[in-house]
Amino acid sequence: MTLVECVPNFSEGRRMWVVDEVVAAVEAVEGVALLDRQSDATHNRSVLTFVGKDDAVGEAAFRSVEAAVRFIDLNHHEGAHPRMGAADVPFVPLKADDMAACIALAHATGARIARELGVPVYFYEEAARREERRNLADVREGQFEGIREAIGADPGRAPDEGAPQVHPTAGAVAVGARVPLIAYNINLDSPDLDLAKRIATAVRERDGGLPKVKAIGLALDDAVQVSMNLTDYRTTSLAAAYDAVAALARDAGVAVRASEVVGLLPQEALVGLARATLRATGFTLAQVLEARVLDTLL
Amino acid sequence: MTLVECVPNFSEGRRMWVVDEVVAAVEAVEGVALLDRQSDATHNRSVLTFVGKDDAVGEAAFRSVEAAVRFIDLNHHEGAHPRMGAADVPFVPLKADDMAACIALAHATGARIARELGVPVYFYEEAARREERRNLADVREGQFEGIREAIGADPGRAPDEGAPQVHPTAGAVAVGARVPLIAYNINLDSPDLDLAKRIATAVRERDGGLPKVKAIGLALDDAVQVSMNLTDYRTTSLAAAYDAVAALARDAGVAVRASEVVGLLPQEALVGLARATLRATGFTLAQVLEARVLDTLL
Numbered sequence: 001m002t003l004v005e006c007v008p009n010f011s012e013g014r015r016m017w018v019v020d021e022v023v024a025a026v027e028a029v030e031g032v033a034l035l036d037r038q039s040d041a042t043h044n045r046s047v048l049t050f051v052g053k054d055d056a057v058g059e060a061a062f063r064s065v066e067a068a069v070r071f072i073d074l075n076h077h078e079g080a081h082p083r084m085g086a087a088d089v090p091f092v093p094l095k096a097d098d099m100a101a102c103i104a105l106a107h108a109t110g111a112r113i114a115r116e117l118g119v120p121v122y123f124y125e126e127a128a129r130r131e132e133r134r135n136l137a138d139v140r141e142g143q144f145e146g147i148r149e150a151i152g153a154d155p156g157r158a159p160d161e162g163a164p165q166v167h168p169t170a171g172a173v174a175v176g177a178r179v180p181l182i183a184y185n186i187n188l189d190s191p192d193l194d195l196a197k198r199i200a201t202a203v204r205e206r207d208g209g210l211p212k213v214k215a216i217g218l219a220l221d222d223a224v225q226v227s228m229n230l231t232d233y234r235t236t237s238l239a240a241a242y243d244a245v246a247a248l249a250r251d252a253g254v255a256v257r258a259s260e261v262v263g264l265l266p267q268e269a270l271v272g273l274a275r276a277t278l279r280a281t282g283f284t285l286a287q288v289l290e291a292r293v294l295d296t297l298l
Numbered sequence: 299m300t301l302v303e304c305v306p307n308f309s310e311g312r313r314m315w316v317v318d319e320v321v322a323a324v325e326a327v328e329g330v331a332l333l334d335r336q337s338d339a340t341h342n343r344s345v346l347t348f349v350g351k352d353d354a355v356g357e358a359a360f361r362s363v364e365a366a367v368r369f370i371d372l373n374h375h376e377g378a379h380p381r382m383g384a385a386d387v388p389f390v391p392l393k394a395d396d397m398a399a400c401i402a403l404a405h406a407t408g409a410r411i412a413r414e415l416g417v418p419v420y421f422y423e424e425a426a427r428r429e430e431r432r433n434l435a436d437v438r439e440g441q442f443e444g445i446r447e448a449i450g451a452d453p454g455r456a457p458d459e460g461a462p463q464v465h466p467t468a469g470a471v472a473v474g475a476r477v478p479l480i481a482y483n484i485n486l487d488s489p490d491l492d493l494a495k496r497i498a499t500a501v502r503e504r505d506g507g508l509p510k511v512k513a514i515g516l517a518l519d520d521a522v523q524v525s526m527n528l529t530d531y532r533t534t535s536l537a538a539a540y541d542a543v544a545a546l547a548r549d550a551g552v553a554v555r556a557s558e559v560v561g562l563l564p565q566e567a568l569v570g571l572a573r574a575t576l577r578a579t580g581f582t583l584a585q586v587l588e589a590r591v592l593d594t595l596l
Contacts, residue, residue, distance in 0.1 A: 283559050
C-alpha cells in the first residue's frame with residue numbers, strides 16, 4: 001500500500017471562502033485525511049496537508065486544483081510570495097521506497113490537470129522531466145506575468161503538459177514529487193550565538209557539511225539554536241544530525257539542552273532512529289503495529 | 299480514537315479447521331486487521347493478533363471466543379501448555395493513555411461472554427477485580443479439571459462474571475488488559491556467556507535491576523545475548539534498557555554488536571526513543587504522520 005502526503009500551495013490567503021472551497025474539494029474524497037490547513041494574508045497563499053492512499057490523494061489533489069482554477073485569478077493576485085499560477089502541488093511518499101509511485105502519480109495528475117482544466121503543467125523536483133526544472137524557484141522564474149510571455153516564445157520555457165500558453169486566469173501549475181522534509185532544531189546550553197552559527201555552517205551541505213542538511217544559527221531567549229531542515233532523512237537522519245551538532249558543541253564545552261521536531265515526520269524516520277541509536281540494524285517498519293494496521297485496513 | 303490490540307490464546311493447536319473457524323470469526327468484523335496467527339501442536343494452542351478500534355476489536359474478540367466455545371471441548375484437550383478453558387483474551391492499548399478504555403473493554407466483553415455464551419469469566423492483569431487475580435497463572439491454578447471442582451466450592455475461586463460453574467465443554471475464560479510487551483535482545487561482541495548472564499541478572503527487576511524488565515543471558519553461535527522482555531516500555535524504555543546493558547558491557551571491555559526487536563511494537567515506543575535519544579522532550583505521537591492518518595481515517 002502506497003501512502004502519500006500532498007502539501008499543495010494555493011495562491012489565495014485572503015478570501016477565506018475560496019480556501020474553504022478548495023478544502024471542501026479535498027474533504028469530499030473518501031480515504032483522504034486532511035491534517036492541516038494554513039493561510040497567510042501577507043503571502044496571499046494557503047497550504048493544505050493531506051494524506052491517504054496514492055489514488056485517493058491524486059484525486060483529491062486534482063479536485064483541489066480544479067477548485068483553485070475556478071476561483072483564483074492571477075491577474076488580480078498580489079502577495080509577498082512568488083507565484084506563477086493557482087497552485088503548486090508536491091506529492092510526498094511516506095516511505096522512501098515509494099518515490100517511484102509518487103513520481104508516477106505526479107505525472108498522471110499533471111497530465112489530467114492540463115487535459116481537463118486547460119492549465120499548462122511543469123514537473124519539478126523528483127518528478128522533473130528536465131534537469132533544470134528540479135528547483136521550483138527556477139521553474140517559477142518571472143512569475144505569472146513573465147511566464148505568460150515566455151511560455152510560447154521560449155522553447156526552454158514550454159510546459160511539460162498542455163499547450164504553451166498560460167490559462168488566462170489560473171496561469172500555470174507546478175506538480176512535483178519530493179522526500180518529506182523534517183524541520184529539526186537543536187538548542188544549546190549557551191548564550192553564544194557565534195557558536196550556533198559556526199556549528200550551523202559546519203553541518204550544512206552548502207558549506208561542505210552533511211548531505212541534505214540546511215542549517216542556520218539562531219538566538220533564543222535563554223539559549224542558542226541550530227535550526228535545520230533535513231531534506232532527505234534517509235541520507236542524513238535525525239540521529240546523524242543530532243550527533244554531529246552535539247559533537248561540535250561538546251568540542252566547545254557546550255551541552256545540548258534539548259531538540260525539537262517541528263511539525264510532522266513519517267514513521268520511517270523513527271524506524272531509522274531505532275536502527276541507528278539501538279544498533280537495531282534489522283528493525284523494519286513492518287514491526288510497527290500501527291504501520292501494519294494501516295497496511296491492512298486502508 | 300482508541301486503537302486496541304487483542305492477542306487471544308485458544309486451546310486448539312492441532313485441528314486446523316477449528317482454528318480456521320476462529321480466524322474467520324475475527325476476519326468477519328469490519329475494521330479489524332488480523333496481523334498474525336500461530337498454532338503449536340505440542341502446546342495444542344493457537345494465538346491470534348488483531349488490531350482495530352476498541353469497539354470493533356471487542357466484537358471480534360467476542361466472536362472468536364464464541365467460535366472457540368462451539369468447537370473446543372476441554373474434556374478431550376491435552377497439551378503442554380496449562381489451560382482452564384477455550385480461550386484467554388488480553389486486550390492491549392497501543393497508547394498507554396488508553397489503558398482505562400482497555401480495562402472497560404475487557405469488563406464489557408467478559409460480561410457478554412458470561413451472559414451470551416454461559417461461560418464463567420475471570421478478569422486478570424490490569425482488568426483484575428481482585429488483586430490476587432492479576433497473574434493469569436494464579437487464576438489458572440488447577441487448570442480445567444481443578445477449577446471445575448473449585449469454582450463452586452471455594453468462594454475464593456468464584457468467577458468475576460457468570461455462574462460459579464464451568465461451561466461443560468469450554469471451561470472458564472480469562473479476559474484481561476495489559477501493556478504491550480516488547481521482546482528486545484542485545485548481542486554482545488564476546489563469547490563470554492557468564493558476562494551475558496551477569497548483565498541479565500543486573501538489569502532484571504527480579505534481582506533489583508530495572509523495573510518492568512525480565513532478562514536472561516544466552517549463547518548464540520558467535521556472540522552472547524542479553525534477551526529481555528520489557529513489560530512496560532513507558533517504565534523502562536528501549537533506550538534505557540540499551541543504555542544499561544551497553545554500560546555494563548563497556549565496564550567489562552565489551553561492545554554491543556547489535557540489538558533486535560523481536561516481533562511488533564507500538565509507535566509510542568519509538569516516540570519515547572526519540573524523546574530519550576534526541577532529548578526531544580516535547581515530541582509527541584501527534585507529530586507522526588501515520589498516527590494522524592490512523593486517527594483521521596479509522
